[in-house]
Amino acid sequence: MSDKFHLFTSPSAFPNPQRLRLFMHEKGIADQFEEQVYNMSPVGEQRQWKHVKMNPWGETPTLKLSDGTYIAETDAIARYLDQSMPGRKIMGETALEQGLDTMWGNRIWVHILYRIVTAFHVLHQGLGPKLELTTNHAWGEHCRKEALAHASLVNQHLADGREWMLGGEAPTFSDMTMAVAIAFSKFPINATPLDERFEHIDAYWKRWQARPSFQSAYADRNSGVTEIDER
Numbered sequence: 001m002s003d004k005f006h007l008f009t010s011p012s013a014f015p016n017p018q019r020l021r022l023f024m025h026e027k028g029i030a031d032q033f034e035e036q037v038y039n040m041s042p043v044g045e046q047r048q049w050k051h052v053k054m055n056p057w058g059e060t061p062t063l064k065l066s067d068g069t070y071i072a073e074t075d076a077i078a079r080y081l082d083q084s085m086p087g088r089k090i091m092g093e094t095a096l097e098q099g100l101d102t103m104w105g106n107r108i109w110v111h112i113l114y115r116i117v118t119a120f121h122v123l124h125q126g127l128g129p130k131l132e133l134t135t136n137h138a139w140g141e142h143c144r145k146e147a148l149a150h151a152s153l154v155n156q157h158l159a160d161g162r163e164w165m166l167g168g169e170a171p172t173f174s175d176m177t178m179a180v181a182i183a184f185s186k187f188p189i190n191a192t193p194l195d196e197r198f199e200h201i202d203a204y205w206k207r208w209q210a211r212p213s214f215q216s217a218y219a220d221r222n223s224g225v226t227e228i229d230e231r
Contacts, residue, residue: 008046
């Protein structure tokens with residue numbers, strides 16, 4: 001029996017699993033996991049009883065530890081792995097870095113990525129009518145505009161020449177949230193490509209695409225974004 005952790009996850013098109021996958025490749029621990037990649041159709045495996053017994057919310061990612069403990073929610077899994085496994089501390093080495101990374105991560109998740117995700121769900125019936133119970137075009141367009149407004153603030157933050165959100169030499173977890181937000185904004189059905197609208201986000205996106213961790217994290221060629229899947 002393998003002594004690796006077991007990670008129940010989804011293809012690279014899905015933002016939360018992809019944030020964690022990018023984190024694991026950046027930390028250098030991705031090869032220490034057995035991944036089960038679920039079929040994320042409206043009646044997919046993530047909502048079937050075997051997974052719901054592990055995670056009643058029926059969402060991915062879910063991490064199973066060797067003692068049978070389950071941890072769900074992307075940030076919670078990343079925090080556990082960052083503290084318990086070797087490698088640089090992706091979420092910040094010092095208390096100040098950890099605080100700043102959490103600050104930027106929350107801003108990006110709440111006001112940019114989650115807004116784009118919400119627009120996807122309420123504008124397009126993204127995963128089909130069995131899962132998408134609400135259509136609200138006005139709310140979807142509001143979310144799209146809010147994502148763009150807050151992306152402009154991130155663009156201003158990057159305008160001082162920094163490469164990453166905290167200004168260090170390597171990306172932190174908030175950068176991974178931003179990278180996935182840009183990728184999902186380019187998903188054809190979302191049609192809100194942040195890199196095409198903001199100069200400094202465009203340069204930031206190109207830096208991410210050049211990183212080996214990014215290339216490995218998107219190696220499944222299943223992001224739904226042509227420039228990622230066909231590179």
